[in-house]
Amino acid sequence: MTELHLWLRHEVRSTERRTPIVPSDARRLIDGGAVLTVEESPQRIFPIEEYEAVGCRVAAPGSWVSAPKDAVVLGLKELPDDPGTLIHRHIFFGHAYKRQPGAEELLRRFAAGGGRLLDLEYLVDDDGRRLAAFGFWAGYLGAALAVLHHRGSLRAPLRPTSKEQLDEALQAPGEAFTALVIGALGRSGRGARVALHVAGLDPTAWDLAETRDLDRRALLDHDVMVNAVLATTPIPPFLRDEDLDDPARRLRTLCDVTCDVGSPLNVLPVYDRVTDWTDPVRRLRKEPPLDLIAIDNLPSLLPRESSTDFSASLVLQLLEFETGGPWGRCLDRFHQACRELGIAEGEFHDA
């Protein structure tokens, strides 16, 4: 591969303990000829010493702003508000192509500095399938939280944990109940089904075929439902307000892993805001009760496992970092987003 200088940045969000590249994969990149600079980060689940031990250079948190211009800055979540102009290539989840709040502003910062966004959500293979994703652990955690809440053993605020501890809680004796996973064949859906099995349950699994002619009565007859679909075109909602008001409803706990609230693609337009680690559960109806869990950063609750899986996929792509293939598609998507918003891009010089 051409020499790549990757700069792994500290995450500004204090609850974000994940990392896109774990130390063992950092070693693979260095063995493959890359240079890796890793910023110190108090909350990252892997200590800086583990990166140093495999040959990474160490830098101060936030020092990417003065990194060499050819460095590719790697992170997961949002950038800090400063600097106003971005000169580097950045790999992270920008959430900037679906008109999300702040999206245009972010793209303008790139355009002003001549930098480029290589958005991890758009790192896809020739068939459009995501090459690195956190979905499995999102589904696993969503279903786990739903089980614990349904059994009365969920404690707030939520804190990052380990899989061993989580599984121990799931396996504690508790009542059996019926659970439904929608989007069951996807990454999150698989994770949800595995967690439910760990809890001793045998969930009903629905995907596209089962929702084509949606049986809402059957849906409402489950005690717990986990929504893990990735809708790409608007479809009729799985639940409407009148379903929640149905006195015969058996459904008591609804976990929306998808969290498309506010989007035209939302299949659960029965709530208007997500929940979070501090208040993970919100009551949607009193009688019969119905509780909602809709947390949009679930994998961060298992930072070690989710980072390790994600990194194992991403490192394969980074070993082939080049302008063609998946990274070329990422770059094309960035150019397209700028064009759609009428943003003139600055020229990028990486030398």
Ligand SMILES: NC(=O)c1ccc[n+]([C@@H]2O[C@H](COP(=O)([O-])OP(=O)(O)OC[C@H]3O[C@@H](n4cnc5c(N)ncnc54)[C@H](O)[C@@H]3O)[C@@H](O)[C@H]2O)c1
């Ligand atoms: N809450 C979080 O922290 C978190 C984290 C990661 C991902 N997510 C979200 O979870 C969702 C699922 O992600 P994924 O990686 O599992 O996606 P995926 O593409 O792997 O799976 C989605 C599944 O939904 C199914 N599906 C699509 N439309 C459907 C329909 N109408 N009826 C039934 N099934 C349908 C697909 O066939 C597929 O099996 C996405 O919206 C993603 O953004 C949330």
